[in-house]
Amino acid sequence: MKPTRGKTPKKTPRRPQQSNKPKDPVEVYCRLRPPNEEDVCAEVLSDGVLLLRPSEAARVNRIGELKETQHTFKFVFPPETSQKTLFDVVALPLVQDVIQGRNGLLFTYGITGSGKTHTVQGTPADHGLLPRCLDVIFNSIGELQAKRCVFKPDKVNGMDLQTEADAMLERQRKLQQDLLVPPKTPTTPRRNNVGDDWQNFPYVADPTKVDAVDEDNAYAVFVSFIEIYNNYIYDLLEEAPTSMPSTPRGPLKYQTDDGNGIAPQSKILREDMNHNMYVYGATEVEVKNPEEACEQLIKGQKRRRVAHTQLNMASSRSHSVFLIRVAQAPLDPEGEEVLQDKSQVCVSQLALVDLAGSERTNRTKNTGDRLREASNINASLMVLRTCIEILRENQTSSANRIVPYRDSKVTHLFKNYFEGEGKVRMVICVNPSASDYEETIHVMRFAELTQEVEITRQKEVRFDTGLTPGRRKANQMYREALEKFERGEQDANFMLPGRPGYSLGPPWPCLELTSASDSITLQTLIQYLVDREACRRTLCDDLSRKHEGMRSQLLDLEKNNIVLRQEMETLQEQLTGKGKDLERAKKKIENLEYKNEVLRRTAQLYDEEKKEMESELKSKEHQISSRTAESRRLRQTMKAIEQTKDAKWEKECDRRMKQQRMELQNKMWVKEEKLRQLKEIVSHKDGKRRAKSPPPKPTAPPVRLNHRRSRSASGDRWLDHKPVCNLDTETVLQPHLKKKMTVSVPDVKNIKKTDKYMLTHQEEDSQGEIETKLIKGDVFKSRGGGHSVQFTDIEVLKQEAPPESRKRSASEDIAEEHTGDWTDVEERCAIAVEGHDRRASAKRHKV
Numbered sequence: 001m002k003p004t005r006g007k008t009p010k011k012t013p014r015r016p017q018q019s020n021k022p023k024d025p026v027e028v029y030c031r032l033r034p035p036n037e038e039d040v041c042a043e044v045l046s047d048g049v050l051l052l053r054p055s056e057a058a059r060v061n062r063i064g065e066l067k068e069t070q071h072t073f074k075f076v077f078p079p080e081t082s083q084k085t086l087f088d089v090v091a092l093p094l095v096q097d098v099i100q101g102r103n104g105l106l107f108t109y110g111i112t113g114s115g116k117t118h119t120v121q122g123t124p125a126d127h128g129l130l131p132r133c134l135d136v137i138f139n140s141i142g143e144l145q146a147k148r149c150v151f152k153p154d155k156v157n158g159m160d161l162q163t164e165a166d167a168m169l170e171r172q173r174k175l176q177q178d179l180l181v182p183p184k185t186p187t188t189p190r191r192n193n194v195g196d197d198w199q200n201f202p203y204v205a206d207p208t209k210v211d212a213v214d215e216d217n218a219y220a221v222f223v224s225f226i227e228i229y230n231n232y233i234y235d236l237l238e239e240a241p242t243s244m245p246s247t248p249r250g251p252l253k254y255q256t257d258d259g260n261g262i263a264p265q266s267k268i269l270r271e272d273m274n275h276n277m278y279v280y281g282a283t284e285v286e287v288k289n290p291e292e293a294c295e296q297l298i299k300g301q302k303r304r305r306v307a308h309t310q311l312n313m314a315s316s317r318s319h320s321v322f323l324i325r326v327a328q329a330p331l332d333p334e335g336e337e338v339l340q341d342k343s344q345v346c347v348s349q350l351a352l353v354d355l356a357g358s359e360r361t362n363r364t365k366n367t368g369d370r371l372r373e374a375s376n377i378n379a380s381l382m383v384l385r386t387c388i389e390i391l392r393e394n395q396t397s398s399a400n401r402i403v404p405y406r407d408s409k410v411t412h413l414f415k416n417y418f419e420g421e422g423k424v425r426m427v428i429c430v431n432p433s434a435s436d437y438e439e440t441i442h443v444m445r446f447a448e449l450t451q452e453v454e455i456t457r458q459k460e461v462r463f464d465t466g467l468t469p470g471r472r473k474a475n476q477m478y479r480e481a482l483e484k485f486e487r488g489e490q491d492a493n494f495m496l497p498g499r500p501g502y503s504l505g506p507p508w509p510c511l512e513l514t515s516a517s518d519s520i521t522l523q524t525l526i527q528y529l530v531d532r533e534a535c536r537r538t539l540c541d542d543l544s545r546k547h548e549g550m551r552s553q554l555l556d557l558e559k560n561n562i563v564l565r566q567e568m569e570t571l572q573e574q575l576t577g578k579g580k581d582l583e584r585a586k587k588k589i590e591n592l593e594y595k596n597e598v599l600r601r602t603a604q605l606y607d608e609e610k611k612e613m614e615s616e617l618k619s620k621e622h623q624i625s626s627r628t629a630e631s632r633r634l635r636q637t638m639k640a641i642e643q644t645k646d647a648k649w650e651k652e653c654d655r656r657m658k659q660q661r662m663e664l665q666n667k668m669w670v671k672e673e674k675l676r677q678l679k680e681i682v683s684h685k686d687g688k689r690r691a692k693s694p695p696p697k698p699t700a701p702p703v704r705l706n707h708r709r710s711r712s713a714s715g716d717r718w719l720d721h722k723p724v725c726n727l728d729t730e731t732v733l734q735p736h737l738k739k740k741m742t743v744s745v746p747d748v749k750n751i752k753k754t755d756k757y758m759l760t761h762q763e764e765d766s767q768g769e770i771e772t773k774l775i776k777g778d779v780f781k782s783r784g785g786g787h788s789v790q791f792t793d794i795e796v797l798k799q800e801a802p803p804e805s806r807k808r809s810a811s812e813d814i815a816e817e818h819t820g821d822w823t824d825v826e827e828r829c830a831i832a833v834e835g836h837d838r839r840a841s842a843k844r845h846k847v
Contacts, residue, residue, distance in 0.1 A: 021420075023454040028447050029090055030428045031077040033115035041440065042432035044078045045070065052444060055434035071444045073428070073451075083122050084206070087132045090425060095136045096210050098326050098350040101461030103422025105351045105414055109381075109446070110429035111439040112357030119429055120322075120354045121297075127206065130297065130322055130352050134290045135206035137221060137326065144472075146218035148286060149174075150338055151327045151345075153222065156270075157278040159327045159345050164337055205290055214328070215472050218338045222284040222325040223293050225300035228409045229318035230376045232266040236300030236320075237283040264303075269412055276416050284325065297322065305373075317356065317373045319380065319410055324350040335471030346461055349422070351414065355381065358439065383408035385446050391418060391453045420456030719754035719779070721746050726762050727770065731799055735760075735774055748787070755779055757789045765798070772797040 030050055032042060043051040050073065054066035077086055094104035106129065108116040122128025127135075149167040152160045162170065225236040270280040287293040305317040329338050329345045356377045383404065390403045405415040417424050428447045430440055509524050718740040735758070743750055751757070759775040777791035 022457045024423070024457050026424050026426060026450050026453050026455060027074045028426045028428060028451045029075050029077065030071075030073040030430060030447070031081065031086065031115070031119060032079045032430050032432050033118075034079040035432045037433050037435070039434040040432040041434045041437040042430055044076050047075055048073055050076050050430075050444075052437075052441060055437040069441075069444070071448060073447065079432075083119075083126050083128055083132070086119070086427075087129055087206070088208075090427060091129045091133055092136065092208065094350055094423060094425065095133050096212065097423060098324065098348045099137065099140055099210055099213060101328065101346045101348045102458050103349050103351075103417065105353070105417045105422055105424045106427070107351075107353030107355055108427045108429055109355050110357055110443055111431065111436060114357060114429040114431040114436075116357060116427075116429045117354055119427060120352060121301075125204075127204070131290065131294060132206045132208070133324065133350065133352070134293045136208045136210060137324065138288075138290050138293075139205075139208065140210040140213050141219040141221075141326075142289075144213065144215060144217065144219050145288060146220050146329075146338055148288065150218070151220035151222075151286070151329075153284045155281075157272040157276060159342070159347055161329065161338060161340055161342055161345065163340065203291055203294065216335070216469055217328045217330050220286060220327045221288075221293070222286050222327065223296050224279075224282050224284045224323045224325075225296060225320070226267070226279055226282055226323075227300075227304055227318040227320045228380070228413075229305055230373065231380060231409055233269070233279055233409055233413075234264045234318075235267055235279070235282050236303045237285060237296055238264070239283070269409065276421065277413050279413070293324075317370075317377070319356050319377075320354045321413070322352045322354075324352075326350075331471050333471065335473075335475030348461075351417075353410075353414075355410070358442075380408040380410050384411055385449070387411050387418070388446070388450050388453055392449060395454055396452070418453070418455060420458065422458055424455055426450060716755040717741070717753065718756045718758055719743065719746060719750055721757065721759045723760070726760055729770060729772060729797065729799065731772075731797055733797055735795075751779060751787045751789070767800075769799060 032044065032050075039055065041053050041055050043053065045051050050071045052069045052071060054068070075089060077089075091106060094106055097104050108119050110116050118128065120128050120130050122131065147164065147167055149170040150162055150164070152162055152170070154160045223237075227234050227236055267279050267281050269277055271277055285292075285296050287296065300320075300322075304320055325347055326349075327345060327347045329341075331337065332339045358378055358381050386407075387403050387405060390401050393399050394401055394403075403415070403418075405411045416422070426447070428443060430443070509521075509528055511521065511525060513521055716739065718737045720735075720737060720740045720742040722742060722744060724744050737758075741750060741754060755778070757777045757779055761773045761775060763771055763773070765771045774795040774797070775791055776793045776795070777789045780788050780790060782788045
């Protein structure tokens with residue numbers, strides 16, 4: 001039998017919604033993740049109410065007082081809620097619907113870092129909503145699944161049916177293709193290592209099971225995984241060609257198992273004959289258990305785009321959509337194979353959407369590609385919100401506005417769900433940290449708006465085949481009974497159920513005894529049993545003969561099959577030789593065409609890059625010329641200012657030098673005049689004293705008796721440390737060392753060879769004069785075998801200008817004579833001259 005083709009059932013063409021149809025609101029749930037900081041802004045008041053408290057930062061940034069707000073949900077899950085509890089409440093009813101032939105949509109919404117991906121996927125130890133949905137589906141239909149390749153996607157959002165023989169040939173063809181593919185070698189890591197933990201951790205399935213399953217249907221599960229990145233759709237399960245080399249350039253590449261980076265091709269959305277949207281060309285993989293489905297999930301996760309931001313270590317940069325399609329069709333009247341009627345096939349779909357989180361640039365500090373990704377994410381979420389608002393407005397005010405589904409790939413793909421083709425549920429993920437208050441309040445408003453949208457309830461799916469229910473179970477009972485009968489475990493009068501059996505004679509005679517001496521009934525029964533036993537032996541012999549005949553026919557067929565197989569192998573070898581030549585020629589042509597295409601694209605990319613670099617070079621040259629002109633202008637301005645300041649300072653220095661020179665000349669003249677007068681007075685007095693007074697007594701020396709000779713005059717070996725920055729002074733007093741070693745930077749060897757150490761240090765005093773300090777010390781050997789310096793003395797060499805002298809009155813002179821010792825030779829001379837003048841004037845008055 002050839003596979004039949006027909007229309008996908010149970011999906012009527014799109015019609016305008018009528019007001020009398022039952023509708024259900026969009027069910028919105030809220031889940032809080034554990035807080036990252038002590039200050040929180042969200043609190044669970046009850047099972048359906050969430051309290052949102054404004055943070056201090058929000059109060060400062062906003063004008064006016066912000067109030068606490070309460071938001072109502074279908075259910076609010078606190079941070080300690082387990083994944084199992086969340087799944088039982090939110091996703092389990094959707095799994096029941098998809099098994100019963102109805103569609104479902106579940107998507108997570110929230111800001112970045114609020115736990116959306118964790119809610120959908122979970123961890124290897126604690127699975128999220130997606131793995132648990134797969135577990136429940138396979139737990140419910142595990143024994144009712146059709147053999148692989150019986151259901152086959154027709155690439156236009158429908159399903160084709162194949163017979164068991166055609167399905168077996170399809171499986172063998174795929175197996176041969178897999179054997180011809182060379183083994184994959186391990187290469188460099190892929191773009192992210194999301195699935196490594198899942199591969200290294202044992203898979204623990206959820207034991208939940210759905211009871212309402214039609215046992216007279218055969219089931220098949222197909223999965224597909226796509227992502228919407230920068231408003232483009234990419235297939236995460238698409239197998240890249242293994243014979244194609246890696247592309248030289250390209251902003252996005254998939255890392256395949258053979259190490260070749262293949263640029264992904266974006267997919268398009270199309271509408272099928274029933275006006276349902278689907279991704280054209282997306283890969284649909286048939287899976288038979290949760291492990292196979294999780295392998296496809298891990299494969300797609302490794303290709304999904306994630307990046308590090310300021311708010312999230314592994315932030316999703318795209319919207320991911322995991323589609324689970326369950327195809328079911330009734331069995332034939334015998335309950336063995338699928339009924340070959342495509343009009344009886346029902347395909348239901350469960351879509352789990354992990355929306356990327358909304359971001360603010362002033363918090364994430366994104367630039368370049370991250371900034372472009374964030375803007376596209378926010379734009380798609382804004383389109384989703386706009387569609388929800390228009391749907392609500394059309395329902396509440398009976399408006400007829402067009403919903404802009406086509407403005408974003410997310411809304412365009414799932415527009416059928418909002419038009420009554422399935423149940424829609426939303427999980428709002430909230431980060432209760434106070435720093436996320438401003439973003440969280442916008443999410444709460446969107447959630448409240450979504451709850452007001454009502455969606456038409458989907459019709460219940462029924463299979464009206466007219467066949468007897470319980471066919472599968474009856475067929476199983478028949479096979480079990482047949483096996484027991486062949487093993488001889490049943491009685492002779494056993495009748496196989498469900499199929500026509502052999503007759504052992506007429507029905508049983510009357511077995512009622514009329515009296516104790518009734519021998520006719522007993523004789524009739526004995527004769528009936530003898531005849532029945534003879535009939536049974538005859539049937540058994542006939543069955544044995546048929547078995548032998550069947551066995552001989554099978555042996556003949558096997559011999560003929562062996563001969564035909566040998567002939568086929570001979571022909572196959574001949575065809576293989578020619579086929580290899582043809583295959584090599586085809587591969588060579590494909591490689592040449594691919595290389596030509598690569599070279600063409602490379603040349604095109606180089607031309608574009610050349611144009612960009614030329615434009616960039618022109619802009620750089622313009623910037624350089626403008627900066628050169630600016631620097632030239634600034635240099636001229638600074639040069640003019642410097643010349644002006646130099647001239648000004650030169651004039652000022654000349655003026656000050658002249659003024660100081662005049663003052664010094666006046667002071668020198670005054671001092672010379674005073675010294676001359678003093679010499680005359682002293683010479684005049686000495687002459688008179690020699691004549692009158694006896695010879696003078698010896699006087700004490702003018703220096704101190706306890707003066708200590710400088711240590712620099714000793715005969716020790718000195719290490720003279722003079723830094724390079726020191727200046728040579730013109731002082732009369734200079735250090736004089738007999739045995740010295742002068743260095744600018746001392747080391748350990750220099751210290752070992754000397755006994756004394758002297759550091760020459762210069763600094764500027766408060767009057768602007770250079771003050772030279774000679775810091776001296778002794779060199780000692782330390783206990784550890786090294787040398788150390790102990791500073792003992794400091795000598796200061798300082799050069800100062802003499803202070804100005806002024807005339808003082810006689811009272812000041814007399815007070816100075818009686819108050820203390822002479823402190824300055826210059827003052828003594830000045831007072832002596834003035835005293836001599838006063839005594840001379842007194843003598844003149846006496847005369």
